[in-house]
Amino acid sequence: MTLKRIFKNLYLLLFYITIANHLFCQVKDPKIFTLQFLNRIGNDTLQLNKIYTNTLGENFSISSCRYYISNIVLEDKKNNLKEEFSDQYFLVDQADRASQTILLTSSLKEVTNIRFMIGIDSIKNVQGVQEGVLDPAKGMFWVWNSGYIMAKLEGNSTLIKAPRHAFSLHIGGFRQGENTARTVLLEFKKGCDTIQILADINHWFNSRYKLPLQENYFCHEPGNLAMKYADNYSTMFSVPEN
Amino acid sequence: MKKTSIIFIILSVFLAFISWVNNQYPKTHPLQFVIPKGWPAPLYDFKQNPLTEEGFILGRKLFYDGRLSKDGNFSCASCHQQFAAFATYDHALSHGFSNSFTFRNAPGLFNLAWQNDFMWDGGINHLDLQPLAPLTDPHEMGENIDSVLYKIRKDTTYKRMFADAFGKKEINTQLVTKALSQFLLMLISADSKYDRVMQGKDSFNLPQKLGYEIFQKKCISCHAPPFFTDFSYRNTGLSVDDYLKDYGRMRITHKRVDSLKFRVPSLRNVQQTFPYAHDGRFGYLDAVLEHYRSGVIHSVTTDSLLENGIPLSNFEIGQIKAFLYTLTDSSFLKNPLFSPPDEKRMIPLPDAQQHALK
Numbered sequence: 001m002t003l004k005r006i007f008k009n010l011y012l013l014l015f016y017i018t019i020a021n022h023l024f025c026q027v028k029d030p031k032i033f034t035l036q037f038l039n040r041i042g043n044d045t046l047q048l049n050k051i052y053t054n055t056l057g058e059n060f061s062i063s064s065c066r067y068y069i070s071n072i073v074l075e076d077k078k079n080n081l082k083e084e085f086s087d088q089y090f091l092v093d094q095a096d097r098a099s100q101t102i103l104l105t106s107s108l109k110e111v112t113n114i115r116f117m118i119g120i121d122s123i124k125n126v127q128g129v130q131e132g133v134l135d136p137a138k139g140m141f142w143v144w145n146s147g148y149i150m151a152k153l154e155g156n157s158t159l160i161k162a163p164r165h166a167f168s169l170h171i172g173g174f175r176q177g178e179n180t181a182r183t184v185l186l187e188f189k190k191g192c193d194t195i196q197i198l199a200d201i202n203h204w205f206n207s208r209y210k211l212p213l214q215e216n217y218f219c220h221e222p223g224n225l226a227m228k229y230a231d232n233y234s235t236m237f238s239v240p241e242n
Numbered sequence: 243m244k245k246t247s248i249i250f251i252i253l254s255v256f257l258a259f260i261s262w263v264n265n266q267y268p269k270t271h272p273l274q275f276v277i278p279k280g281w282p283a284p285l286y287d288f289k290q291n292p293l294t295e296e297g298f299i300l301g302r303k304l305f306y307d308g309r310l311s312k313d314g315n316f317s318c319a320s321c322h323q324q325f326a327a328f329a330t331y332d333h334a335l336s337h338g339f340s341n342s343f344t345f346r347n348a349p350g351l352f353n354l355a356w357q358n359d360f361m362w363d364g365g366i367n368h369l370d371l372q373p374l375a376p377l378t379d380p381h382e383m384g385e386n387i388d389s390v391l392y393k394i395r396k397d398t399t400y401k402r403m404f405a406d407a408f409g410k411k412e413i414n415t416q417l418v419t420k421a422l423s424q425f426l427l428m429l430i431s432a433d434s435k436y437d438r439v440m441q442g443k444d445s446f447n448l449p450q451k452l453g454y455e456i457f458q459k460k461c462i463s464c465h466a467p468p469f470f471t472d473f474s475y476r477n478t479g480l481s482v483d484d485y486l487k488d489y490g491r492m493r494i495t496h497k498r499v500d501s502l503k504f505r506v507p508s509l510r511n512v513q514q515t516f517p518y519a520h521d522g523r524f525g526y527l528d529a530v531l532e533h534y535r536s537g538v539i540h541s542v543t544t545d546s547l548l549e550n551g552i553p554l555s556n557f558e559i560g561q562i563k564a565f566l567y568t569l570t571d572s573s574f575l576k577n578p579l580f581s582p583p584d585e586k587r588m589i590p591l592p593d594a595q596q597h598a599l600k
Contacts, residue, residue: 126368127290127368128290128371128416128419129368129370129371129374129420130416131414131415135415135416136371136374136387136415137387137388137391137414137415141374143366143371143375143377143378144361144365144366144375144379145365145366145494146366146367146368146371175495178496221496222496
């Protein structure tokens with residue numbers, strides 16, 4: 001075989017592959033799907049250090065509000081398609097506007113519902129030191145009892161009998177019986193590619209459980225209280241009517 | 243003419259391949275991790291952190307660098323001294339930041355590649371995570387991760403060493419802890435007289451031999467060779483210190499069954515790691531053995547093996563001690579590879595290989 005013929009055959013092969021690709025594979029057109037997290041207190045947009053009243057009638061202000069979002073699954077129920085973003089982790093931080101917007105590259109034509117985890121799956125809790133938003137330097141990791149702090153809420157209330165009237169809720173725990181990772185499912189009436197997710201912080205204190213700040217102002221380890229808080233805040237997400 | 247062009251094509255493909263391989267693997271020198279004869283496979287996942295000479299030397303520099311602490315006084319090595327098998331010599335509790343004492347006795351550091359959880363209560367689940375606890379503890383190094391990173395990033399020597407070890411310009415928590423792990427993983431202690439006897443290269447004298455026999459009958463179920471610990475958590479019937487109020491593993495699991503349970507410590511190099519127990523309450527081996535003979539406090543979680551303590555005669559205690567001293571690994575305690583790095587007298591690289599091959 002001459003060199004010329006080899007090349008000729010190669011070109012032909014390439015040509016066939018391209019044709020086959022077009023014929024048999026659905027041509028996917030990836031687009032950006034945007035999630036916007038908006039923390040609120042009732043119907044008001046959350047502002048740090050502003051005084052609010054929760055649904056238990058307690059006054060309070062928030063100085064820090066951060067939580068992890070992970071294991072996002074976008075679904076297109078109409079066409080029975082879904083897309084998982086299993087190795088992507090996001091840290092939503094009230095003090096950092098950019099962190100409240102999550103961009104996902106998706107090939108779904110339409111998204112009808114979304115599932116995500118608030119917190120970090122147990123696997124990432126046992127794999128040593130991670131990078132990016134999972135870097136322990138982010139202050140969302142317990143170094144003496146390894147594990148991520150899934151969500152953090154700090155602030156003050158004049159009703160709290162503690163130094164600086166401060167409350168400090170660091171919710172974490174991944175082991176069996178102490179797991180605080182929660183999965184949230186939200187459905188949209190219309191398919192869309194930008195979605196606003198409202199998070200009503202009031203749910204921390206009053207949802208499945210009543211957890212008055214005056215009594216439960218300190219949570220710094222895995223256990224029952226942490227799981228109750230996780231159950232509570234897992235209900236805080238909603239999508240505005242669309 | 244055709245022949246030459248074919249040769250030319252093959253040659254260029256070959257060259258492209260070489261440069262690809264070169265780019266895939268930056269110019270680090272792999273460090274061999276040699277498993278001592280008869281030991282199980284290590285538990286550490288080396289694929290996530292391949293050992294290199296550059297990484298090891300960087301880890302050693304970090305281990306001996308006081309700047310990792312808030313006031314610059316406390317390096318890892320200030321509580322983990324090589325001559326004490328990387329425990330704190332002759333200190334029940336170690337000195338930490340701002341004239342404070344640590345919460346527990348500093349354990350020796352060796353054979354860490356075979357250990358899954360760390361600390362006396364097993365609260366830390368990965369070797370890479372371990373350094374972050376003493377680093378940030380207000381009674382130990384008193385620092386925070388961000389300022390450690392800030393100090394390291396400003397140092398030009400570190401910049402070069404991180405680039406050499408990991409092939410990236412970035413310095414982050416993960417790389418700092420991976421480098422420290424590389425140093426810690428190489429701390430293998432497996433060359434004591436006991437080991438040489440087991441390999442048939444040496445022999446016990448009479449007290450050592452008798453002590454070994456007693457040890458096998460009365461101690462081995464928890465202090466199992468080759469690590470001289472089974473890595474379990476047990477309540478050995480120690481009273482609770484009313485100041486420390488340390489309930490051990492229960493602090494981690496929040497389960498009553500774990501109350502007062504602490505990790506079974508390794509007895510390798512036990513001669514150098516005194517004082518003993520999680521709070522260093524026993525200054526001498528005699529005191530530990532006396533506790534097992536007569537001091538065990540019985541509670542719900544006290545280990546069932548200690549129901550009657552451990553019956554020991556004075557004679558037996560003497561023999562057991564003679565045996566325990568054979569677990570001292572002087573080549574480990576004096577290995578220059580693990581000593582503070584001297585910039586002028588850098589350990590030549592081939593030494594690392596030689597040690598690994600020993």
